[in-house]
Amino acid sequence: MNLSVLRREYCRMSLSKQDVNPDPFLQFHLWLNQALEAEIEDASAMALSTVSPSGFPSGRMVLLKELDEKGFVFFTSYTSRKGQEIMGNDQVSLLFYWKELERQVRICGIAQRMSREESAAYFYSRPIESQISALISPQSDAIEDRIWLSKRWDEAKHNYVNETPPMPENWGGYRVAPTEFEFFQGREHRLHDRIHYGQMHGGWLIERLAP
Numbered sequence: 001m002n003l004s005v006l007r008r009e010y011c012r013m014s015l016s017k018q019d020v021n022p023d024p025f026l027q028f029h030l031w032l033n034q035a036l037e038a039e040i041e042d043a044s045a046m047a048l049s050t051v052s053p054s055g056f057p058s059g060r061m062v063l064l065k066e067l068d069e070k071g072f073v074f075f076t077s078y079t080s081r082k083g084q085e086i087m088g089n090d091q092v093s094l095l096f097y098w099k100e101l102e103r104q105v106r107i108c109g110i111a112q113r114m115s116r117e118e119s120a121a122y123f124y125s126r127p128i129e130s131q132i133s134a135l136i137s138p139q140s141d142a143i144e145d146r147i148w149l150s151k152r153w154d155e156a157k158h159n160y161v162n163e164t165p166p167m168p169e170n171w172g173g174y175r176v177a178p179t180e181f182e183f184f185q186g187r188e189h190r191l192h193d194r195i196h197y198g199q200m201h202g203g204w205l206i207e208r209l210a211p
């Protein structure tokens with residue numbers, strides 16, 4: 001395997017300070033919509049990075065489930081590795097990559113737990129099978145084997161055949177309130193376009209970054 005020979009040019013589109021919306025949320029909406037219209041699979045998937053108490057970062061994919069002027073919402077277990085890391089340090093990063101459009105968006109922000117009511121509204125909108133999985137899986141803990149997991153799932157499915165499963169105490173949403181955004185558009189010769197939004201005097205300062 002020779003990875004060093006793998007390369008391609010990025011030349012589909014461009015991005016300039018004049019092109020972008022002064023409001024980064026609206027700019028993000030535009031790009032997400034374009035990714036959805038292009039029927040990119042998992043267009044709402046984002047890499048969430050968190051930081052351990054010793055400062056060691058870790059990343060994993062999660063799905064964006066809501067987006068409004070307050071922030072970016074995903075759902076998970078509060079006692080998972082990510083949940084524990086967010087408890088110690090609420091500063092996180094989100095990264096979207098839309099390969100077909102040669103675009104990535106980085107968002108840094110502050111993660112805050114959503115209310116139980118808000119989380120429940122989403123939890124009960126999911127298929128019952130997913131509700132049961134959230135109920136029986138101690139996310140991020142070491143477990144014996146797959147059989148242990150399947151047995152717990154089957155038992156719970158049997159128990160909740162005529163009943164709605166309760167939303168686990170340790171399950172819910174986080175809303176990430178952005179403090180910065182960066183929109184990246186791939187360009188030829190690796191001279192990519194990078195437009196950064198940083199917070200300034202209650203508004204957004206827009207700058208071009210070197211590729």
Ligand SMILES: Cc1cc2nc3c(=O)[nH]c(=O)nc-3n(C[C@H](O)[C@H](O)[C@H](O)COP(=O)(O)O)c2cc1C
Nearest residue numbers: 045060061062063074075076077080081082083140
């Ligand atoms: C495309 C994709 C989407 C995912 N979405 C979620 C999600 O929305 N919530 C979640 O808890 N895990 C999701 N996962 C699983 C996580 O990546 C991860 O394995 C899990 O949350 C445990 O992470 P942790 O041990 O770092 O807390 C997703 C994985 C993939 C590949």
